Amino acid sequence: MPYLLNAWYVAALSSEVTTQAPFARTLLDQPVVLYRDASGEAVALDDRCPHRFAPLSRGQVVDGALACPYHGLRFGSDGHCMFNPHGDGRVPAHARTRCYPTRERYGAVWFWPGDPERAQTAPLPAFDFLDPLHNFTSENYLPTRANYQLSADNLLDLSHFQYLHAGTLGSDEMARSTVRAAVDGDTVSVHREATGEHLQPMLMRAFNLAHGTRADRQLDVRWMPPGLLSIAVAVCESGVPELTRVSLSAHWLTPESVASTHYFFAFGLPRDMGEQGAELVRQAARNLIAPFRDEDLPMLEAQQRTIGERDFWSLRPAMLPIDAGAVHARRIMQRLIAEEQRQAEEERGSPQRKAAHAACE
Amino acid sequence: MPYLLNAWYVAALSSEVTTQAPFARTLLDQPVVLYRDASGEAVALDDRCPHRFAPLSRGQVVDGALACPYHGLRFGSDGHCMFNPHGDGRVPAHARTRCYPTRERYGAVWFWPGDPERAQTAPLPAFDFLDPLHNFTSENYLPTRANYQLSADNLLDLSHFQYLHAGTLGSDEMARSTVRAAVDGDTVSVHREATGEHLQPMLMRAFNLAHGTRADRQLDVRWMPPGLLSIAVAVCESGVPELTRVSLSAHWLTPESVASTHYFFAFGLPRDMGEQGAELVRQAARNLIAPFRDEDLPMLEAQQRTIGERDFWSLRPAMLPIDAGAVHARRIMQRLIAEEQRQAEEERGSPQRKAAHAACE
Amino acid sequence: MPYLLNAWYVAALSSEVTTQAPFARTLLDQPVVLYRDASGEAVALDDRCPHRFAPLSRGQVVDGALACPYHGLRFGSDGHCMFNPHGDGRVPAHARTRCYPTRERYGAVWFWPGDPERAQTAPLPAFDFLDPLHNFTSENYLPTRANYQLSADNLLDLSHFQYLHAGTLGSDEMARSTVRAAVDGDTVSVHREATGEHLQPMLMRAFNLAHGTRADRQLDVRWMPPGLLSIAVAVCESGVPELTRVSLSAHWLTPESVASTHYFFAFGLPRDMGEQGAELVRQAARNLIAPFRDEDLPMLEAQQRTIGERDFWSLRPAMLPIDAGAVHARRIMQRLIAEEQRQAEEERGSPQRKAAHAACE
Structure with missing residues (x-):
């Protein structure tokens, strides 16, 4: 059975996510890297550099950005590459890794594996x-x-x-x-x-x-x-x-x-x-x-x-x-999973199909 | 190649099967639990509680019955649930785990993974x-x-x-x-x-x-x-x-x-x-x-x-x-395996199809 | 993606291949045994006795031949069984294991996993x-x-x-x-x-x-x-x-x-x-x-x-x-792999199809 994607899940305890060292955890089969950016906000990205697929969790947080351990590309908290140390330093347009909406509450970092737009209006459950x-x-x-x-x-x-x-x-x-x-x-x-x-x-x-x-x-x-x-x-x-x-x-x-x-x-x-x-x-x-x-x-x-x-x-x-x-x-x-699957199929078939997963607020 | 099912196999040495602790062994790909009932007879059941699929081999032998370690259901040597400690204590009709015919001889416990009826007339090989x-x-x-x-x-x-x-x-x-x-x-x-x-x-x-x-x-x-x-x-x-x-x-x-x-x-x-x-x-x-x-x-x-x-x-x-x-x-x-497969197919097709494996003598 | 077969690969460092003990290494998914024959030439054979599939690498080099550890059949450096110690000693015609062309140079033993005939004219790359x-x-x-x-x-x-x-x-x-x-x-x-x-x-x-x-x-x-x-x-x-x-x-x-x-x-x-x-x-x-x-x-x-x-x-x-x-x-x-695959398919379709892999120089 597939997972329910449009839902808040706990990704980590707040104490596990730091500004110093990125942290790797597989969530719903997906390797995810967690860290805190310069403002202390918890960030969840796919743990895979879009260049050569090195795990970003082996890298370092440099000035609030996550630096790839292999060739030094750096990624912002929206998953976009913001720094290329090589050659003329240009950054290819699609050099980005997937970013997941996060919230922090109740001593935990929550993440949303589904459509980022829906996360914006979905409340965290109350504890x-x-x-x-x-x-x-x-x-x-x-x-x-x-x-x-x-x-x-x-x-x-x-x-x-x-x-x-x-x-x-x-x-x-x-x-x-x-x-x-x-x-x-x-x-x-x-x-x-x-x-x-x-x-x-x-x-x-x-x-x-x-x-x-x-x-x-x-x-x-x-x-x-x-x-x-x-x-x-x-x-x-x-x-x-x-x-x-x-x-x-x-x-x-x-x-x-x-x-x-x-x-x-x-x-x-x-x-x-x-x-x-x-x-x-x-x-x-x-x-x-x-x-x-x-x-x-x-x-x-x-x-x-x-x-x-x-x-x-x-x-x-x-x-x-x-x-x-x-x-x-x-x-x-x-x-809920059946409904979500059916809805996803309808969206794939519709002309106003949304580019879910492509944008991160 | 499938296994020959209508045959006696050794499941365990007699010394491995006791009245105190159930014993787990995988036989022909099937997890089986072995123990002795109140009369000392060796019992072989599927090692899977029919309720929530806990391994019965982690349970205890209580008054000659096998008690599930998770919710305490107890099973007799025919594999049928005979005791439900919860609520009104009723036992659902299909709460049973598969039971295998056994024999004990030559210092070994033998079991029959095929049709239980055929086991009744099949002699153990002589040693x-x-x-x-x-x-x-x-x-x-x-x-x-x-x-x-x-x-x-x-x-x-x-x-x-x-x-x-x-x-x-x-x-x-x-x-x-x-x-x-x-x-x-x-x-x-x-x-x-x-x-x-x-x-x-x-x-x-x-x-x-x-x-x-x-x-x-x-x-x-x-x-x-x-x-x-x-x-x-x-x-x-x-x-x-x-x-x-x-x-x-x-x-x-x-x-x-x-x-x-x-x-x-x-x-x-x-x-x-x-x-x-x-x-x-x-x-x-x-x-x-x-x-x-x-x-x-x-x-x-x-x-x-x-x-x-x-x-x-x-x-x-x-x-x-x-x-x-x-x-x-x-x-x-x-x-022998080809014959058994062919016969099993014929029985599946026949109206007098026997409910093999459903009953245990 | 399949491997490129018609190419020289390093199988081992020269120092790894001896006259005393055969040496097992998996190369391009294939278990291979390496040893030196009586003349000191490096030999590479499929690491599988054609009789009962025992790994020849567990055997011994006897008089420059590789003896199977299970029943003592011996194989020459062309992969053919040359000695059967049992009964009348006759050797079945197809009792042979695949032999790979080898070269030794630059401190390494090279092997050719593809068509042996092409190996003969293919130069080793220069180092x-x-x-x-x-x-x-x-x-x-x-x-x-x-x-x-x-x-x-x-x-x-x-x-x-x-x-x-x-x-x-x-x-x-x-x-x-x-x-x-x-x-x-x-x-x-x-x-x-x-x-x-x-x-x-x-x-x-x-x-x-x-x-x-x-x-x-x-x-x-x-x-x-x-x-x-x-x-x-x-x-x-x-x-x-x-x-x-x-x-x-x-x-x-x-x-x-x-x-x-x-x-x-x-x-x-x-x-x-x-x-x-x-x-x-x-x-x-x-x-x-x-x-x-x-x-x-x-x-x-x-x-x-x-x-x-x-x-x-x-x-x-x-x-x-x-x-x-x-x-x-x-x-x-x-x-190169696509070309090789296409060529292999053409050869399979052609009447002059070569019995590649069947002969070893």
Whole structure:
């Protein structure tokens, strides 16, 4: 299945993109180079010099321009060659590399692989709890050798907690919890609640529950195309909802290839929680890397190996009620991609065909 | 060339399959999970949960059932899901993974990748010298990065002894020995005898010959489809046949893929030989692993690399009289596979088409 | 693009080919075995026994013949089986492996992958400065994971000196130097000169220039099909041409595969220069391996990864004046290969079709 192109994807954490050294990352099968120009703006270009196809990510940022490591051509943040050090220094008209629209927000650099014009009016999805003005935040990154939709399935159906994460996130009560999936436009939400849970020590500490206390837990997962999720966890001492504590996290899935995914995740809590909030956010990032990396990733990668290059649906998966949210999300992606493909075909056939990808604002 | 499906293949040594931990092995390109159920019976299932395609081999055996590591569905030894821990616990009708008929005998677990109904009446091939009731036995296993028919060629033409195994199994006299190949139904046999041999020290010790003694040696190789061989070696002091000593071995070749093979081999000698027999069998397994692993395997793997994905016959091999047995075996396989393919096509076309693979006894 | 077959390629440095041990190298996608026969002549055969496809390079040279490691068949330097140790010893008529015409000169073994008859009248290209009778010479070899034409591009356009080799071969003045490309028949030459250069210490020492001296440098690159280059570098104290010192090198590019190249290079200086010449030649080989291996190779390999299996021209490279030589060379190869393909097709259609490849002189 092709990718959805007219959409915002996370290309990198903000901390990964610097003014000093360009940074290479393959996004939707495309080698991309990321750096910051003289004004500190994040730039995303095809990582390929148009002259001899050297990777620009091996070059240097010189005066805010990206210099090719092979023959020293320099490119501006619009992808156009702006300096040729050889001979009379003339720059051939088509010496440019593709430039992708970017935005920077929520601690991440976002990029738009589709038609640049549409990017101008397309808003970034909202992750307000990650706005650093009002929140403590903490981010992390895990490359995953699995299709991004397998990662979304995993996050949309947390019934695996008790099996994959029995020692950290799971509980017997969670396995029997009630689940409700809903669709609103292109957004999928899954609500799950478990009562009277015996939480694992890691969670008891995180939510500041006394040893032996039973807990009530609510999990709210929200998914938006192309693979942007947030998870809200609300925990209280069983039957004492007035003392509910909340954890908020974002999970951003960007395809590297059809069989590998850049998995970015971030936690945020309001600054008015003071030092306790800052500590909880640090703790979350520190504590959750282990189950994500050591329990989820190996499973996702094993699924990917089993599925191989086959279409997921062609394998005729057995469906359970717990899959409702994940299935909604897959169907929405299928529809959006089909619409985009159809539209692209119509544009190719039309006389007013737009030169998409040719211009970069 | 496709595989022969309606045949017994060795899936694993009995010692590899346990009640505690499921065991993954790719057989004829198919990932298979092997374990023992509550009664100790060996079970072979497709290593793929029908729900989300997690490998069941990463799960656990719980009360004799195989539990998926991702969401905890449990499967019985017939491959049907028998327990769903989520929600109302209902099990979708088609939640099952393919189950393969198995047998256990001769220290090995055998499986049948074809039509389960035919397995019921198909006898296992006989390797009586490996019946542990009456024999001391010893088994071993070598994964080989070469097509299983290259391994069969190797075992059916022992004229390579003097070249690949000059320091262990070969002799100058063996190179000049007489060879006779015969076909009986689908069984190929190759008889070879050498007289007045100077055996290498390893064999002198194994057959208890005094230093300097010359030996007469007879080698009898028997091949049966799909790649089940036995080799009988009879050695005596030259001209003293009444003191002949015999070594018996089985060689079972199971394709992992078209370019790799599970090579199982086993030795057996009658229990009425007493401790001497037990010691000879242990010695054989210990001594022969080195030439098999260090001399045969690198050659088979080099042949495989040279041949690549091309058909063996398309390379028009130069034929020598020593190849007669191996050529018979290849032709029998070709005929059996062609017959099976034709039959499968007829069944696909027929109204009484059987739902092969759908049911497991 | 297919390879040019009717051409001399370097198969190995002379020192790599011995009478003792056969030597395996893949040339133009073909596994080839190289050894010396009883008379010391270099022999190049397909590295594949025609019997069971064992690699002959794992065998031994016995009495000047190449013995297969699997069953002991022996092959003469014409590729014909000349000894079968089994049974009655008869040799099947078509038991032969392909033999390639070879020549030995300039410290290298050359081979001809095309029609053997044409090899007989095709002269080796001249690299007189490598004739060991009159020159000190020094050779080296670097396997490169990039297409051979990317290597040729690199050698034909030395404007990369200032970017890839800023610390060794480059200078600011070189970046601004004048360049002139010319074509004479199938030979391309590129002349480049820079004046008043501040050379890097390595070159100052090599050309024996006093610290602080400015230099004038002329670079003359000559390219011949299929990828045979020489580079002459002439350096003098700026404005003092009577004291010009010269470095001569050969660069031979042989495709291993479409994406990898055997890169052989050699230096030569006249024996009448005495010990100084010998020392300069040794120094050149010693000093240049580092920039070639650590600066050029990673760039070529990065280009190859970026280009992948796509045709170079299909990526529509932006052209600069500095590319003129490289573009000429690519066009000549394109024309020669197209001519050869057309001719081969005509011959296949003609009744007097020659049995090319079937005979070896």
